Amino acid sequence: MEKLAKIKISSQIIKKFDMKPLPEEGGYFIETYRSSGPENSSTAILYLITEDNFSKLHRLSADEIYHFYLGDPVIMLNLYEKGSCESVALGKDILNGEKCQHIVEKNCWQGSLLKEGGVFALMGATVTPAFELEQYQSASPYKKELLEKYPEMSDFIKKLIC
Numbered sequence: 001m002e003k004l005a006k007i008k009i010s011s012q013i014i015k016k017f018d019m020k021p022l023p024e025e026g027g028y029f030i031e032t033y034r035s036s037g038p039e040n041s042s043t044a045i046l047y048l049i050t051e052d053n054f055s056k057l058h059r060l061s062a063d064e065i066y067h068f069y070l071g072d073p074v075i076m077l078n079l080y081e082k083g084s085c086e087s088v089a090l091g092k093d094i095l096n097g098e099k100c101q102h103i104v105e106k107n108c109w110q111g112s113l114l115k116e117g118g119v120f121a122l123m124g125a126t127v128t129p130a131f132e133l134e135q136y137q138s139a140s141p142y143k144k145e146l147l148e149k150y151p152e153m154s155d156f157i158k159k160l161i162c
Contacts (some may be wrong), residue, residue: 028049041078055111059156064101064127065102066101074118075088076102079109083149090102091121091123
């Protein structure tokens with residue numbers, strides 16, 4: 001599918017679901033579920049990124065499960081508390097290493113962007129316990145520290161911290 005057709009599809013998806021820009025993090029989202037009751041145990045969103053509106057490096061104080069639905073592959077960076085790190089490919093080509101679902105543990109620095117040449121990706125994210133804005137922490141103030149702790153991912157970190 002050519003690029004202009006993909007741009008049109010991503011715009012149609014944003015309009016269809018009345019998605020809004022996700023403050024601080026980037027991308028577009030719509031909350032589709034919030035558990036009821038006093039425990040407020042989970043939330044779910046639809047989340048769309050584009051080639052110029054991606055998920056900036058951040059962390060949550062809750063577990064998050066990503067679900068890939070359609071579009072171009074996504075490369076996600078995970079920087080774990082204990083010092084290890086990995087990049088994960090999310091996409092539909094699951095027989096060749098892409099994942100259609102990925103769990104990000106609480107307090108793991110995470111960010112994602114489209115694989116080079118990609119135009120958009122539609123994903124879902126489920127947060128447990130339910131997402132609240134105070135769980136979100138931008139990596140921007142920690143850029144120097146993260147570059148020192150994860151030198152092997154420095155180029156990727158620089159792309160995800162704006």
